Amino acid sequence: QQQVKQSPQSLIVQKGGISIINCAYxxxxxxxxxxxxxxxxxGPALLIAIRPDVSExxxxxxxxxxxxxxxxFSLHIMDSQPGDSATYFCAxxxxxxxxxxxFGAGTRxxxxx
Amino acid sequence: GAVVSQHPSRVxxxxxxxxxxxxxxxxxxxxxxxxxxxxxxxxxxxxxxSNEGSKATxxxxxxxxxxxxxxxxxxxxxxxxxxAHPEDSSFYICSARATSGGGNGELFFGExxxxxxx
Numbered sequence: 001q002q003q004v005k006q007s008p009q010s011l012i013v014q015k016g017g018i019s020i021i022n023c024a025y026x027x028x029x030x031x032x033x034x035x036x037x038x039x040x041x042x043g044p045a046l047l048i049a050i051r052p053d054v055s056e057x058x059x060x061x062x063x064x065x066x067x068x069x070x071x072x073f074s075l076h077i078m079d080s081q082p083g084d085s086a087t088y089f090c091a092x093x094x095x096x097x098x099x100x101x102x103f104g105a106g107t108r109x110x111x112x113x
Numbered sequence: 114g115a116v117v118s119q120h121p122s123r124v125x126x127x128x129x130x131x132x133x134x135x136x137x138x139x140x141x142x143x144x145x146x147x148x149x150x151x152x153x154x155x156x157x158x159x160x161x162x163s164n165e166g167s168k169a170t171x172x173x174x175x176x177x178x179x180x181x182x183x184x185x186x187x188x189x190x191x192x193x194x195x196x197a198h199p200e201d202s203s204f205y206i207c208s209a210r211a212t213s214g215g216g217n218g219e220l221f222f223g224e225x226x227x228x229x230x231x
Contacts, residue, residue, distance in 0.1 A: 034219060043119070043206045043222035044157070089156060099145065099210050101220055103156045 002027060004092050006104030013111050019077040021107045023090035026071065030092040034101075035064065035075050038087045047088070048075070080111045115141045117209050119223025126197055127231055134192045134226045136207030142187040143209035147220065148180070151204040163190040197230045204228075 005024045013019045023033075031052060036044035050057045050064040050073065057064045063076040077084055090104040116139040126132050136146055144165045149157040161182050162170040169182035179201075181193040190209075194201050204227050208220040 036222075041204075041225070041227070043117075043208075043225045045222065046219055049219065099220070100159065100162065101147070101208075105156045106154075108154070 002102055004090055004102050004104045006090050006107060008107060009105065010108040011110070013077075013080045013109065015080065015082060015111055015113050017080050017111075019075075019080045019084065019109055019111070021075045021088055021090070021109070022072065023074065023104050024070075024072045025092050027092070027094075027102075028071070029094045029096070030102075031094050031096075032092065033064070033066065033073050034091050035062075036089045036091060036103075038089065038106075044089060077109075080109075082111045082113045085109055085111050115139075115209075115211055115221040117207065117221045117223040119207055119226055121226060122224060123227045123229075125229045125231065128198050129196055131193055131195045132197055132228060134194075134205055134207070134228075136190045136192070136209065136223050138188045138209045138211075138221075141209075141211040143190075143211065144187060146184060146190040146207055146209045148182060148190075148192050149206045149208065151206060151225075153204075157206060160192075194228065197228070199230045202228055202230045 034049035035047045037047045038044040048059050048062045052068050061078045066073040087106045087108050089106045091101045093101045118137045120135045146163040148160045151157050160175045163182045163184040165184045171177045184190040206225040208222045
């Protein structure tokens, strides 16, 4: 019940295309859903995050879509660029759960020039 | 965003020695820090939750005597890998949650420490 399932495991997108990464969760107590971007040899960096009372959040080229009833959320990267090539992790936590963050398995994105 | 500094970024040690990794929150106070371990091409595995002034809470399967965590101040947590062995070789990452100013409690990560045990 603590798992966050992420797909696909890897993704290849043409430059300018849309990258879509999906996540699903079981624990309805989760109340915050961040996405992290990680480059090789570096720590993860917060990209964008959403609360479950919002269906969509957009920041620049990055959009989170959230479906509370389906317990699913996704990251859309518009106009994908080679510099977006990285590993992306979805995550979830509860404010009442000590902020212990549960990570998805990660998606390795490669944007072809 | 908030800055978390982790040191050293890379360390190579001989089997049987101990290695200390520091995690500092540079521009905010963090009563809670987290230590993760990441194997190549895998996700982050939470090892322990470090609370300032109290004992760390370890996840199931993590040896507390092997991975000593100390959180002596609101800006510093340390992870000591004791009697390191080659199987302890991994990428260790710390994160900290800002405690002041409300907000969503986002985690800010250090740059990670690559440990290689020969």
